[in-house]
Amino acid sequence: MAHAMKIAIVDDEQDMRQSISQWLALSGFDTETFASAEDALKGLGADYPGIVVSDIKMPGMDGMQFLKKLMSLDSSLPVIMITGHGDVPMAVEAMRVGAFDFLEKPFNPDRMTQLAKKATQNRRLTLDNRALRRELSDGSVLMKKLIGSSPVMERLKEDILDLGQADGHVLIDGETGTGKTLVAHALHAVGPRAGKKFVLVSCSAYEEDALGRRLFGPVEDGGALPLVEEARGGTLVLEGIEALSSALQARLLTFINDQGTPAETRIVAISNLQQQDKTVEDALRPDLFYRLAAMRITLPPLRQRGEDILMLFTRLSDQFADEYGCDAPAVSAQEAAQLLQAPWPGNVRQLINIAERAVLQNRRGSGTIASLLMADNDETQPTMTTDGKPLKEYVEAFERMLIDNTMRRHKGSIVNVMEELCLPRRTLNEKMAKYNLSRGDYL
Incomplete structure (x- = not known):
């Protein structure tokens, strides 16, 4: 599940800070409050994972000065300004400088929520695009x-x-x-x-x-x-x-x-x-x-990549499970064999779709991976490749997947993995070495 976006609330009046914070928290936002623009600037940076709600009239650094500082840090940061009655010309100037929008006191709390949702959606898209650009320019990533x-x-x-x-x-x-x-x-x-x-x-x-x-x-x-x-x-x-x-x-x-x-x-x-x-x-x-x-x-093609199929399916289903806020589906030995034998005409793109649908099925408590493979192939039986594999390969692929999944679920705790899989320490170490699994990757 995507993490809740933060909202930094900046106002020198304590009652106003608290009332805005409580209302937005009830609407599902993660809020933090600051009594001054100076304090807020200490906690806000170019990639702040959220938006800012700020009063315009404050002692010391006022809202307009604060906005200009924020825009110099990150011109894409959404800032919602709160103005008093008669300060509309100042609010218009704030919009020119780069404010996302403004609210005039006394404001409708529902309007505040609507603006916050719109601004956080905008911010999430900006941060996702930045992260993607960084990934696409980082060879190791x-x-x-x-x-x-x-x-x-x-x-x-x-x-x-x-x-x-x-x-x-x-x-x-x-x-x-x-x-x-x-x-x-x-x-x-x-x-x-x-x-x-x-x-x-x-x-x-x-x-x-x-x-x-x-x-x-x-x-x-x-x-x-x-x-x-x-x-x-x-x-x-x-x-x-x-x-x-x-x-x-x-x-x-x-x-x-x-x-x-x-x-x-x-x-x-x-x-x-x-x-x-x-x-x-x-x-x-x-x-x-x-x-x-x-x-x-x-x-x-994916069908030639052997146990990579199970590794990819596990990683993808874990990601989708996190996104949808539910558990990833457990893969049985039979389902693992079906995944390994499927022809995968759509390759990794098809596997991504299957993993997402498997997570959604699991959230509803119905359906199987085999049924998804059959639906994708529009047949009564899941189509299998004609390239047979020795039983040993299926067993090893399934065993590696089980150890990998269990290590990630227990965050590298060898004791917990030994207990769940009923394996002595030496056997687990040998199998991890055999499958090139390192405890450090799970900590």
Whole structure:
């Protein structure tokens, strides 16, 4: 469940502070109060996880001075100003400076709640976007998002680290839902261009003429640069490269050739081609294909990732359970086998949907993972892959999942895990070493 946003209430009148705080707390907000703007500034920073409600007229630093200080710290911080009767011109000035809105005394408490909800929703979106931007620029964070320890995932991570340091252009392909855009971000973030521009465009989202102008100019918006200029020195990601017309392929090849070696701007081409009788090589002119595919990453489908499937399902269901404020579903041995055997045509994207629906089912107290797999495949029996696995692999995958889940639930307490799983200390240590599980990851 998403954590409640904070509301900092700043007013020199104690009764007013307390009444606002009590009302907003009853409405489900986490409030904190300050008797002066000076005190409030000590506890408010650029990423304050909430909003501010402040009186305008206060001794010392008044509300307008306080607002200007807050806007210099974080111009996106929502600040609701409370004004006395006749202070509307001052409130209008506050809005010009950057206030989110204002309330005139005496105000309707319900109106206060409505404004607070609107402001906190705005703040949550801002903070989420900031967190995402940080993640997408942090190579170590992005590599952790590539969850899995299967051989194919270990090779993928090695390829990303190796090719991220190189200068050549890259072609990324693979089935839908395997995470190609995430890998493009990771390639940029782990290499020397990490601090430079990362520009992504979906080639299939534009008509040919519009895409040509967007990529190479002239751009209709006089203040905007064509994307090849905007990405200069960084990475330009062309998603759906197969959608480029012959003419645009020729222009792209000219741009690549004109850069020389090493390339100033790296091109990362993502192919979303899913036709069985046609490959990305068929869709591109040969000279462009070989320039882009000199470095190539083909993402593994989920069905080839073995026990990663259970690891991903567990992590995802835990995240959704936290979001929805309920317990994650327990996975039986039979359900674990069904997850491992499912064909996963939608890959990780499909697994995300299954995990969320499994959590919602569990909250209602009905349904099974098998029923979700059947619904996804529109069949009376869950479809299984034809690639059989030895029983030993299923047993080990399930055992690893059980130990991983139990360690996380008990936050790394070896004693509690031994007791729940009925394992002696030595056996648990051996199994954790075998499955590459470290107690430190759960503390």
